[in-house]
Amino acid sequence: MTLDDLRVFAAVCRAGSLSAVARDLSCTQSAVSQHVKRLERELGVSLIERHPRGVVPTQAGRLLRTAVADGLGGIDQAVRRIGELADGAGGSVRITTGSTSIRHFMSAAVVDFRRCFPQVSLEFQTETSNRSCFDALAAGRVDLAWITLGSPVRGIEQRAVAELPWVLAVADGDPLAARDAIEPADLQDARLIGLPQNSASRSQLDSWLAEYGIRPVFDTSVADWDTAILLAQLGLGHAIVPALPDWQAPGRRGLRLIPVPALPVLTAGWAVRHWDTLTPPARAFADTVARHCARGPAGT
Known part of the structure; x- marks a missing residue:
């Protein structure tokens, strides 16, 4: 087996498609398949399973994928560092x-x-x-x-x-705007602007609120904290977000950030x-x- 075989195999596992890797490498799908087949002949096991909507690694393929990711990542980093040492101060x-x-x-x-x-x-x-x-x-x-x-x-x-404490972002005219702090129980019936489902911050927030028995309704979803803050400032909902320095600036008129001290910091x-x-x-x-x-x- 060669490093190219391993690189192509790792790319196939990431993409879940032989044809997609072929497009990325500007080669034929058959050439990509040959790299995988060489590895399978060398190891004596099947490494991928073909399905109507793409390919997935077998159990043996998953083991090899993990090892390849660790090994090739380290090799690439070492080669790059050696090149930068040779180039001097650049890189x-x-x-x-x-x-x-x-x-x-x-x-x-x-x-x-x-x-x-x-x-x-x-x-x-x-x-x-x-x-x-x-x-x-x-x-x-x-x-x-x-x-x-x-x-x-x-x-x-x-x-x-x-370390970033959590705050509830609300518009100035909101009934909660006069509060000095927010307790988890205050969020029970709140309709919140939701952070992305796949984000670590949303996952941790959901877990911490669940410990208090709170399951708020997220009726709006955004891709980032800044958009959540903007929608809250416009009065389109409430947002639980980490407190960041930019949002505390004097130019943020019409916005109140109320601490939620019971939640662990992010x-x-x-x-x-x-x-x-x-x-x-x-x-x-x-x-x-x-x-x-x-x-x-x-x-x-």
């Missing part, structure tokens, strides 16, 4: 995060980092869930992932950076494959973001 740092995290957590750090490392490029990729961030790390497509921290994940190291931070294998620029960028977060109102 790049690849970061994956949600669509609004750069503005809320990294804007000042990006300026600071650029001043210190003018030859290093920053490459940002948007993902929609922790799971997709972890997949990108395992595959070696990114160096750093900014995530909502949760349970440990095999092969991933997580580091907390910012923790955001970095996820990497291995801290000790990061390139010096990647480590410097992670540290720069952490340093700026620690200075702000929402920092730890």
Whole structure:
């Protein structure tokens, strides 16, 4: 078996389609299939099952997929780091995060980092869930992932950076706007603007509210925290969101953010494959973001 065989097999598992991988690699579907068949001949087992709507890995295929993701990600990262050492001070740092995290957590750090490392490029990729961030790390497509921290994940190291208390966002004229704090019981009949179902923040919020026996109605769904805040400011509902510094600015007229102190804080931070294998620029960028977060109102 070759590294190309393993790379193609991993791509087939991610895409669930031979034809999709063939399009991505600008080759024929038969060529993609040959890579998988070589691995199956070498191992003596079937690695994928063909279904009308695509392919899925077998039990043996899932074992190989996990090993390939770990192994190839490490190899790609090492080769890239060696290349950057050969090039000198240049290179790049690849970061994956949600669509609004750069503005809320990294804007000042990006300026600071650029001043210190003018030859290093920053490459940002948007993902929609922790799971997709972890997949990108395992595959070696990114160096750093900014995530909502949760349970440990095999092969991933997580580091907390910012603790974010929960607040209820309401318009100024709302009956709840005069409250100094909100208790979970106050949310029992509330119609809330929901965070994305696949997001770690929504999952943690649902779990914490359930501990209080609260099952609020989410009659509006949005893709990010900023949109939830905007709809609440317009009087279209209430939103339970993490308190971020940008939203506390004086220019946020018409909006009230009321603490919900009973809910545990949400923790955001970095996820990497291995801290000790990061390139010096990647480590410097992670540290720069952490340093700026620690200075702000929402920092730890």
